[in-house]
Amino acid sequence: MLVAGELAGQIRRRERSAREVVTEALDRVAGGDAAIRAFVRVCADAALAEAEALDRRIAAGEDPGPLAGVPVALKDNLCTKGLETTCGSRILEGWRPPYDATVVERLRSAGAITIGKANMDEFAMGSSTENSAAGPTRNPHDLSRVPGGSSGGSAAAVAAGFVPVALGSDTGGSIRQPAALCGVVGVKPTYGLVSRYGLVAFASSLDQIGPLTASVGDAALVLEVIGGHDPADSTSIDAPVPRLSDAVEAGVEGLRVGVCLELIDGVARDVEARVREAAEALSGAGAKVEDVSIPELRYGLSAYYLIAPAEASSNLARYDGVRYGLRVDAPDAAAMNKATRTAGFGAEVKRRIMLGTYALSAGYYDAYYAQAQRARTLVTRAFDRAYAQVDVLLGATSPTTAFPLGAKVDDPLAMYLSDVCTIPSNLAGHPAMSVPFGTGDDGLPVGVQVLAPALGEKELFRVGGVLESLAPPIALPALGALGSVERT
Amino acid sequence: MTPAAHDSGAWEWVVGLEVHCELQTATKLFCGCRNRFGDEPNTNICPVCLGLPGSLPVLNRQAVELAMRIGAALHCSVRPSIFHRKNYFYPDMPKDYQISQYDEPINVGGFLELPDGSRVGIVRAHLEEDTGKTTHVGGGGRVGSSEYSLVDYNRAGVPLVEIVSEPDIRSAEQARLYVSELRGILVATGASDGRMEEGSMRVDANISVRRVGSEQFGTRCEIKNLNSLRSLGRALEYEARRQIELLEAGETVVQETRHWDEEANRTTAMRSKEEAFDYRYFPEPDLVPLDPDPAWQRAVAASLGPMPADRRARILEVLGGTEASAQRDQVGVVVNQALDDLVLTAVDHGAPGSLALARAANEAAANPEAARRLDPKAFAQLILFEASGKLSSTQSKEVLGELLVRGGGDPEAIARAKGFEALAADALAAVIDEVIKANPAEWDSYLGGNDKVAGALIGKVMAATKGQADGKVVAAELRRLRSSS
Numbered sequence: 001m002l003v004a005g006e007l008a009g010q011i012r013r014r015e016r017s018a019r020e021v022v023t024e025a026l027d028r029v030a031g032g033d034a035a036i037r038a039f040v041r042v043c044a045d046a047a048l049a050e051a052e053a054l055d056r057r058i059a060a061g062e063d064p065g066p067l068a069g070v071p072v073a074l075k076d077n078l079c080t081k082g083l084e085t086t087c088g089s090r091i092l093e094g095w096r097p098p099y100d101a102t103v104v105e106r107l108r109s110a111g112a113i114t115i116g117k118a119n120m121d122e123f124a125m126g127s128s129t130e131n132s133a134a135g136p137t138r139n140p141h142d143l144s145r146v147p148g149g150s151s152g153g154s155a156a157a158v159a160a161g162f163v164p165v166a167l168g169s170d171t172g173g174s175i176r177q178p179a180a181l182c183g184v185v186g187v188k189p190t191y192g193l194v195s196r197y198g199l200v201a202f203a204s205s206l207d208q209i210g211p212l213t214a215s216v217g218d219a220a221l222v223l224e225v226i227g228g229h230d231p232a233d234s235t236s237i238d239a240p241v242p243r244l245s246d247a248v249e250a251g252v253e254g255l256r257v258g259v260c261l262e263l264i265d266g267v268a269r270d271v272e273a274r275v276r277e278a279a280e281a282l283s284g285a286g287a288k289v290e291d292v293s294i295p296e297l298r299y300g301l302s303a304y305y306l307i308a309p310a311e312a313s314s315n316l317a318r319y320d321g322v323r324y325g326l327r328v329d330a331p332d333a334a335a336m337n338k339a340t341r342t343a344g345f346g347a348e349v350k351r352r353i354m355l356g357t358y359a360l361s362a363g364y365y366d367a368y369y370a371q372a373q374r375a376r377t378l379v380t381r382a383f384d385r386a387y388a389q390v391d392v393l394l395g396a397t398s399p400t401t402a403f404p405l406g407a408k409v410d411d412p413l414a415m416y417l418s419d420v421c422t423i424p425s426n427l428a429g430h431p432a433m434s435v436p437f438g439t440g441d442d443g444l445p446v447g448v449q450v451l452a453p454a455l456g457e458k459e460l461f462r463v464g465g466v467l468e469s470l471a472p473p474i475a476l477p478a479l480g481a482l483g484s485v486e487r488t
Numbered sequence: 489m490t491p492a493a494h495d496s497g498a499w500e501w502v503v504g505l506e507v508h509c510e511l512q513t514a515t516k517l518f519c520g521c522r523n524r525f526g527d528e529p530n531t532n533i534c535p536v537c538l539g540l541p542g543s544l545p546v547l548n549r550q551a552v553e554l555a556m557r558i559g560a561a562l563h564c565s566v567r568p569s570i571f572h573r574k575n576y577f578y579p580d581m582p583k584d585y586q587i588s589q590y591d592e593p594i595n596v597g598g599f600l601e602l603p604d605g606s607r608v609g610i611v612r613a614h615l616e617e618d619t620g621k622t623t624h625v626g627g628g629g630r631v632g633s634s635e636y637s638l639v640d641y642n643r644a645g646v647p648l649v650e651i652v653s654e655p656d657i658r659s660a661e662q663a664r665l666y667v668s669e670l671r672g673i674l675v676a677t678g679a680s681d682g683r684m685e686e687g688s689m690r691v692d693a694n695i696s697v698r699r700v701g702s703e704q705f706g707t708r709c710e711i712k713n714l715n716s717l718r719s720l721g722r723a724l725e726y727e728a729r730r731q732i733e734l735l736e737a738g739e740t741v742v743q744e745t746r747h748w749d750e751e752a753n754r755t756t757a758m759r760s761k762e763e764a765f766d767y768r769y770f771p772e773p774d775l776v777p778l779d780p781d782p783a784w785q786r787a788v789a790a791s792l793g794p795m796p797a798d799r800r801a802r803i804l805e806v807l808g809g810t811e812a813s814a815q816r817d818q819v820g821v822v823v824n825q826a827l828d829d830l831v832l833t834a835v836d837h838g839a840p841g842s843l844a845l846a847r848a849a850n851e852a853a854a855n856p857e858a859a860r861r862l863d864p865k866a867f868a869q870l871i872l873f874e875a876s877g878k879l880s881s882t883q884s885k886e887v888l889g890e891l892l893v894r895g896g897g898d899p900e901a902i903a904r905a906k907g908f909e910a911l912a913a914d915a916l917a918a919v920i921d922e923v924i925k926a927n928p929a930e931w932d933s934y935l936g937g938n939d940k941v942a943g944a945l946i947g948k949v950m951a952a953t954k955g956q957a958d959g960k961v962v963a964a965e966l967r968r969l970r971s972s973s
């Protein structure tokens with residue numbers, strides 16, 4: 001499959017029409033998604049209409065932008081005007097936002113065409129996309145395995161070749177971990193680089209939107225389009241996005257790379273091996289590689305599972321049946337709230353609302369929420385010290401390759417550990433990327449994680465570009481299982 | 489403390505007030521929706537103030553500026569501050585949390601000096617958003633028995649400043665004075681229209697009682713639903729009496745929130761301390777810390793006009809420093825109703841201050857909105873007529889009433905149209921004067937003793953006044969003029 005940049009180039013040069021490209025994408029979804037279930041909603045008519053309009057603009061001599069005609073999938077927690085947005089939850093059934101998320105507007109004005117909404121763990125809470133009211137998404141590399149989560153639908157849509165670009169959101173690893181498990185590139189930008197306006201909040205101080213793509217170059221291209229200041233998001237950084245596409249080709253000569261021991265200790269041996277091989281590859285490309293230890297990262301997981309649920313308990317209060325989404329009627333308002341929330345939320349969401357409510361309660365706040373915030377500061381400072389020595393850090397994205405469906409659904413703590421390597425970047429607000437780098441003993445993709453300090457996206461993409469060029473090839477998903485889908 | 493010591497002596501009230509004031513900004517606190525009272529329900533709404541999924545707040549600069557104006561007028565210091573979320577479920581709260589300032593408010597540590605010379609400390613004056621408005625339909629409008637409820641979100645997200653006083657207030661009168669003075673300050677800063685009846689100012693009271701001389705606070709109750717100065721005073725009186733009766737009977741006051749029932753003239757328990765909400769405050773992650781630039785703070789403080797106390801002093805000064813308490817009250821009314829200009833302009837035009845003050849504080853203040861639109865020069869002229877005896881006080885009040893109803897006009901024309909004598913005679917003299925000047929030969933003849941020409945002169949005056957003049961009065965005036973010339 002062609003990467004997005006090339007595809008847009010062909011369409012801009014009128015070598016192919018957007019209509020043709022979008023039609024092919026829709027055909028691939030129609031042929032393959034019954035088995036994978038990456039999409040919860042496909043908007044074929046709207047996508048074709050947009051593609052035709054785009055072709056007319058090109059014919060009239062206009063340049064629709066760097067993503068002209070590129071079909072994209074949007075995680076279903078990104079608001080799309082008039083198109084149902086449910087966050088994998090029953091409680092938002094039937095809700096059609098009256099507005100587009102800022103990233104959706106920016107993609108559109110760059111020429112991208114949304115073909116559908118991607119499946120996800122309910123309200124982005126999960127690491128396997130099994131916590132969705134729409135049912136689970138399957139890993140295109142092995143349909144008996146999970147795609148990771150919570151942006152599992154986005155990762156699977158790219159891995160299956162349905163679309164070259166998808167957007168996800170990452171609160172504790174929800175872009176990077178599914179990217180790793182599905183063998184695609186996933187980037188969580190610096191907190192504030194991409195506007196959160198129109199992203200349905202899970203944990204506001206941790207959430208970031210980012211790309212999942214088939215190539216590092218595409219991730220750079222997409223980030224250049226969706227990034228940058230947005231006055232509608234008070235936490236948005238008021239600075240231009242650097243030229244990341246150039247960084248992809250810039251190499252790593254002289255770059256200081258630290259292999260973070262805490263991000264490979266305790267992960268599966270085959271995963272650790274790939275990280276070490278990636279470090280060697282970078283060294284071979286001219287980077288200075290050393291081991292770095294940041295012991296404070298071990299506080300990350302516990303801090304995260306207090307802060308994220310605390311914010312979620314407040315963010316999810318608005319789903320009360322009064323204004324939109326599901327309403328289960330009852331004699332009075334309080335009973336209606338309760339009945340609606342009981343029926344509308346899944347078990348994991350309820351678990352986190354209870355955890356977060358408890359952590360913020362009078363008498364417990366200092367011991368839990370405030371303490372977790374102190375741990376968060378500790379993690380951030382520890383990163384700062386490490387970045388005085390090295391430019392980027394390297395580690396595993398996920399402790400294992402994709403695990404079987406159902407393997408961890410009854411063991412929340414085991415599921416939470418899936419994010420142990422990705423959470424620290426969210427706590428610190430730093431950018432991080434998962435790049436496919438070979439496979440595990442089971443033949444399934446392994447992702448290597450690159451971490452950088454705040455606004456260190458350029459270094460991230462320099463390393464990503466080199467790793468991509470030196471990575472052992474990954475077998476394409478077992479297409480036989482998906483029917484006869486043609487691949488270019 | 490022994491029971492005996494506890495039982496002796498008079499009781500003292502300890503009252504602190506929390507005043508919520510809606511800010512008169514063009515738009516809401518966190519979005520661009522119009523901030524306007526009385527519009528069609530649910531017309532000034534957007535994804536942000538409806539709390540739709542994915543929407544985010546952006547702080548309104550004008551609201552911060554008005555909050556700083558209030559702070560400066562109350563002698564507070566501006567601090568770097570943050571916003572918190574106050575979490576509780578209620579249908580008129582779109583996000584089911586309210587964005588409010590909590591332990592790091594924008595204004596802290598001020599005071600308010602009352603006209604009686606007492607001083608009430610200000611703990612804080614912080615920013616927060618208002619909720620929507622619920623109307624219960626059927627069942628007498630009560631939530632429990634209503635058939636359904638309607639919610640209007642026009643008010644959701646309207647900026648509020650909550651001003652929290654120290655527990656320095658000791659009487660119902662002082663509480664009323666505090667709210668009235670605060671209201672004057674809020675209006676003077678341009679932050680609020682100060683309308684309690686429209687809910688743009690809302691008061692909650694915390695009250696406890698203790699023996700005079702005791703340093704310890706008693707158990708307090710919070711009273712809600714105080715919609716006017718009158719209900720504030722009555723509620724405090726009721727509640728203090730209730731608490732004193734409990735304590736004198738050897739019982740204890742339970743810390744709780746109580747509701748003022750205006751019709752029944754009493755407070756009733758709403759919820760106890762144990763039933764109080766746990767608001768689970770935590771820092772609002774969607775907003776960044778607020779740290780107003782010192783230059784901005786200075787500019788805001790410098791732009792404040794005179795506060796009510798300054799204005800009262802100014803009026804008292806032009807009155808010649810009167811100490812009569814009735815006049816002090818009148819000055820208070822004039823300043824509170826922003827009618828200073830009427831009095832000051834009248835005095836400027838040579839009118840007696842005490843009379844101008846009385847008319848402004850009594851007749852004009854009875855219709856304050858019209859009075860604020862009145863041309864101060866017209867008011868001054870009216871006061872001069874009354875002072876010179878051309879109008880009686882009854883006539884003057886009637887003309888003033890007419891000026892207020894019409895929204896302006898010429899006091900002389902109104903008085904003449906009403907046929908008020910002194911002014912009518914004045915007007916007649918002017919007409920006669922004109923007739924004399926226009927007919928010098930006839931006038932000379934009349935002066936020479938020819939009474940026959942009087943009829944012609946009278947006829948011309950009658951013509952000039954379109955028959956309105958009284959012929960006998962004109963004849964008498966002509967005779968008076970002849971004898972005095």
